[in-house]
Amino acid sequence: xxxxxxxxxxxxxxxxxxxxxxxxxxxxxxxxxxxxxxxxxxxxxxxxxxxxxxxxxxxxxxxxxxxxxxxxxxxxxxxxxxxxxxxxxxxxxxxxxxxxxxxxxxxxxxxxxxxxxxxxxxxxxxxxxxxxxxxxxxxxxxxxxxxxxxxxxxxxxxxxxxxxxxxxxxxxxxxxxxxxxxxxxxxxxxxxxxxxxxxxxxxxxxxxxxxxxxxxxxxxxxxxxxxxxxxxxxxxxxxxxxxxxxxxxxxxxxxxxxxxxxxxxxxxxxxxxxxxxxxxxxxxxxxxxxxxxxxxxxxxxxxxxxxxxxxxxxxxxxxxxxxxxxxxxxxxxxxxxxxxxxxxxxxxxxxxxxxxxxxxxxxxxxxxxxxxxxxxxxxxxxxxxx
Amino acid sequence: xxxxxxxxxxxxxxxxxxxxxxxxxxxxxxxxxxxxxxxxxxxxxxxxxxxxxxxxxxxxxxxxxxxxxxxxxxxxxxxxxxxxxxxxxxxxxxxxxxxxxxxxxxxxxxxxxxxxxxxxxxxxxxxxxxxxxxxxxxxxxxxxxxxxxxxxxxxxxxxxxxxxxxxxxxxxxxxxxxxxxxxxxxxxxxxxxxxxxxxxxxxxxxxxxxxxxxxxxxxxxxxxxxxxxxxxxxxxxxxxxxxxxxxxxxxxxxxxxxxxxxxxxxxxxxxxxxxxxxxxxxxxxxxxxxxxxxxxxxxxxxxxxxxxxxxxxxxxxxxxxxxxxxxxxxxxxxxxxxxxxxxxxxxxxxxxxxxxxxxxxxxxxxxxxxxxxxxxxxxxxxxxxx
Numbered sequence: 061x062x063x064x065x066x067x068x069x070x071x072x073x074x075x076x077x078x079x080x081x082x083x084x085x086x087x088x089x090x091x092x093x094x095x096x097x098x099x100x101x102x103x104x105x106x107x108x109x110x111x112x113x114x115x116x117x118x119x120x121x122x123x124x125x126x127x128x129x130x131x132x133x134x135x136x137x138x139x140x141x142x143x144x145x146x147x148x149x150x151x152x153x154x155x156x157x158x159x160x161x162x163x164x165x166x167x168x169x170x171x172x173x174x175x176x177x178x179x180x181x182x183x184x185x186x187x188x189x190x191x192x193x194x195x196x197x198x199x200x201x202x203x204x205x206x207x208x209x210x211x212x213x214x215x216x217x218x219x220x221x222x223x224x225x226x227x228x229x230x231x232x233x234x235x236x237x238x239x240x241x242x243x244x245x246x247x248x249x250x251x252x253x254x255x256x257x258x259x260x261x262x263x264x265x266x267x268x269x270x271x272x273x274x275x276x277x278x279x280x281x282x283x284x285x286x287x288x289x290x291x292x293x294x295x296x297x298x299x300x301x302x303x304x305x306x307x308x309x310x311x312x313x314x315x316x317x318x319x320x321x322x323x324x325x326x327x328x329x330x331x332x333x334x335x336x337x338x339x340x341x342x343x344x345x346x347x348x349x350x351x352x353x354x355x356x357x358x359x360x361x362x363x364x365x366x367x368x369x370x371x372x373x374x375x376x377x378x379x380x381x382x383x384x385x386x387x388x389x390x391x392x393x394x395x396x397x398x399x400x401x402x403x404x405x406x407x408x409x410x411x412x413x414x415x416x417x418x419x420x421x422x423x424x425x426x427x428x429x430x431x432x433x434x435x436x437x438x439x440x441x442x443x444x445x446x
Numbered sequence: 447x448x449x450x451x452x453x454x455x456x457x458x459x460x461x462x463x464x465x466x467x468x469x470x471x472x473x474x475x476x477x478x479x480x481x482x483x484x485x486x487x488x489x490x491x492x493x494x495x496x497x498x499x500x501x502x503x504x505x506x507x508x509x510x511x512x513x514x515x516x517x518x519x520x521x522x523x524x525x526x527x528x529x530x531x532x533x534x535x536x537x538x539x540x541x542x543x544x545x546x547x548x549x550x551x552x553x554x555x556x557x558x559x560x561x562x563x564x565x566x567x568x569x570x571x572x573x574x575x576x577x578x579x580x581x582x583x584x585x586x587x588x589x590x591x592x593x594x595x596x597x598x599x600x601x602x603x604x605x606x607x608x609x610x611x612x613x614x615x616x617x618x619x620x621x622x623x624x625x626x627x628x629x630x631x632x633x634x635x636x637x638x639x640x641x642x643x644x645x646x647x648x649x650x651x652x653x654x655x656x657x658x659x660x661x662x663x664x665x666x667x668x669x670x671x672x673x674x675x676x677x678x679x680x681x682x683x684x685x686x687x688x689x690x691x692x693x694x695x696x697x698x699x700x701x702x703x704x705x706x707x708x709x710x711x712x713x714x715x716x717x718x719x720x721x722x723x724x725x726x727x728x729x730x731x732x733x734x735x736x737x738x739x740x741x742x743x744x745x746x747x748x749x750x751x752x753x754x755x756x757x758x759x760x761x762x763x764x765x766x767x768x769x770x771x772x773x774x775x776x777x778x779x780x781x782x783x784x785x786x787x788x789x790x791x792x793x794x795x796x797x798x799x800x801x802x803x804x805x806x807x808x809x810x811x812x813x814x815x816x817x818x819x820x821x822x823x824x825x826x827x828x829x830x831x832x
Contacts, residue, residue, distance in 0.1 A: 068751075069716070069718060069750075070718050070719075087760065100756050102759050102760060102763070104760070104763045104767075105751070105752060105759060105763065108752070108763075109751050117648060117651065117653070119644070119651075120645050120647055120648050120651070121718070122647065122648045122747040123746060123747050123749070124648070124653060124747065126656060126746050126770055127746075127763065127766065127767050128767050128770050128771050128774070132764075132767065167751040167753070169752075169753050169754065169755070169756060169759065170756060174753065174755075240632075243630075244627045244629075244630070246626075246627075246825075258505070259506050260506065261506055261508065262503060262506050262508045262510070265503065265505075265506070267503070267510060270512060277821075278819075278821045279666060279820065279821055280665060280819075326735050330455070332455060332456050332507070333456075335829060336825045336829060337825050337828035337829050337832075338825045339824070339828075340821070341735065349712050349727070360509060360512050360513075361508040361509050361510065363509070364455075365454075365491070365494075365553040366491060366494070366555075367553070367555050368555065369555070369557070369560070370486050370555060373488050373491060373555065374488060377490045377491065377494075377513065378518075380513065381490075381513050381514050381518065384512055384513065385514050433664075433665075433666075434665065435663075435665055435724055439632075439722045439723050439724045442723035442725075443722060443723050446723075
């Protein structure tokens with residue numbers, strides 16, 4: 061007998077609790093586990109998840125069977141726990157399915173199992189002006205364990221600094237590629253943040269830039285932003301950060317109606333130059349399926365004229381003004397000057413960044429920046445955690 | 447007097463109708479236009495949109511003023527139509543704003559103006575098996591007018607073919623770059639669709655692939671997908687397409703409860719190999735802010751085990767099975783074999799694609815593919831339309 065029951069992906073599923081009993085109902089099988097948890101599994105779900113090598117291609121572990129290839133009302137002929145402790149189902153149409161108990165427990169959808177998995181998901185750690193900035197050493201990041209610690213801080217805190225980075229132009233590429241490929245934009249793969257006479261963005265002037273996210277003008281704002289300091293001889297130009305999730309959280313508590321307005325009323329952002337014309341209509345605060353704040357979209361200097369009904373316009377302005385006013389409150393702001401060989405890496409969809417005006421007459425200021433998407437960060441973390 | 451009143455972007459705004467009258471209320475100005483339309487503008491909105499060169503940097507046309515830099519209850523001292531036909535406001539705090547009547551009309555937010563703009567937005571043209579496929583000639587696309595026609599078809603129909611493309615590997619890059627840079631993924635910048643022994647996706651086998659969107663495992667699925675045929679000597683391997691928006695539309699009419707379930711219950715998709723582990727939890731049908739179908743996310747072979755409450759699971763399976771069953775209905779399916787020198791360019795977030803199984807023993811089949819995001823398509827169209 062083959063004790064290694066296939067599973068439909070490359071993970072391993074430790075045995076949490078053995079199968080103790082199986083009961084058959086009209087449309088489902090009800091499992092009782094050794095630790096007394098009870099998990100129903102519908103027949104249609106079980107047939108769909110059959111991991112046998114006729115249903116799943118063993119090289120890619122991707123499904124070749126599709127749910128509609130079996131009858132909607134397909135019934136088991138026999139259901140039992142086999143001698144390997146697996147759930148075995150002999151189906152009416154002759155197909156045989158066996159389920160590993162570790163895999164089954166990891167995918168059980170009774171309320172208790174679902175709540176348990178939800179509680180195990182990573183949580184953002186909100187911060188204010190007194191953040192103990194997570195700082196990492198460039199040289200140490202060759203080690204995968206150190207790399208993982210850095211990436212977890214980026215994911216959960218949303219703001220990190222790396223020190224000891226070479227100051228040759230282009231060095232940023234090497235560090236970003238420790239995570240993944242770089243996300244290109246119309247500003248290039250690496251972009252140079254310098255004061256330019258023919259600026260195509262206020263970012264490329266010496267002005268102060270208010271707290272913002274980059275590229276709110278794209279449907280998917282870049283996930284991670286890197287800003288690497290090569291030269292910083294000019295007076296001024298300090299970096300400022302706020303945790304947009306902490307501001308949204310405070311707004312939700314302090315002014316729930318204004319929070320709601322920023323979640324519901326979309327605002328247009330646009331980036332235009334001779335070669336491009338980007339526009340994106342989206343709310344300033346986006347929630348995930350569980351109602352948690354998942355994203356902030358904000359750059360006042362890239363915003364279009366607000367457009368909503370005449371009746372709603374005063375509410376939208378109260379909310380918009382309140383949000384901007386909060387980004388200016390000292391309780392949220394972390395201010396620090398970046399030195400050559402240091403870089404910021406932050407969650408651009410959460411952590412708003414700004415810089416004070418600088419005086420180009422007092423010296424050169426040259427930063428390089430780039431983007432990597434959240435998908436790549438999360439994938440890299442999962443691979444490093446294997 | 448300066449007749450060229452600045453506007454806060456690079457577009458030009460023709461005069462639709464002159465300002466006929468201005469009335470001041472407690473919190474707003476009410477404009478009556480020469481064509482009798484009435485448009486209220488709140489004071490806070492007008493001050494925010496002041497286009498003067500103290501509020502907007504004239505090089506980038508980006509705002510440097512922020513709404514909170516003025517008092518919330520700032521009032522006009524005087525409001526009038528000046529001799530150039532502009533709205534002129536002298537504010538209590540000494541600031542002066544002048545608004546071009548073309549710009550003002552284009553941004554009016556009375557109900558009539560908003561409905562007019564909404565009606566002018568591009569609409570998807572739904573299609574079925576009898577689609578007259580929009581076909582374009584590669585050589586003609588050097589011309590910007592022809593390029594625009596192609597891109598409009600991609601946007602509105604979501605499926606196009608280009609013929610006469612060189613069959614040297616890499617040629618696809620040139621055509622994709624007529625739109626923009628290419629979106630990289632873990633499969634590379636250009637990916638080779640060939641049968642491989644160590645496939646890291648069912649796409650790289652000779653199996654039939656059911657109708658799907660690419661990379662539903664990423665938060666933002668790639669917008670445009672290109673598939674360029676270099677060699678196609680193998681038997682089988684025909685391309686199949688369905689308009690996912692047409693299927694969603696039919697489902698909404700025929701089974702509204704199932705449509706609703708696919709809009710509301712998220713499903714996990716995942717892509718895993720030795721170097722990556724992507725997961726995305728999202729509904730199969732996404733609506734835009736106006737309730738229109740904006741995106742389909744579907745690849746059965748990349749889907750994880752369905753997870754929802756025990757009570758909802760049967761409904762989710764009915765909906766999921768119905769959607770897949772519809773992708774198999776002849777009324778929706780366009781089937782065509784791609785020949786060397788031809789390419790498909792389609793909206794990957796709308797148009798599902800499939801291929802029949804092919805027999806690698808009968809000959810070589812080599813396609814190259816790449817992605818370009820919707821943001822880039824829409825920006826390119828707007829620039830070509832200037």
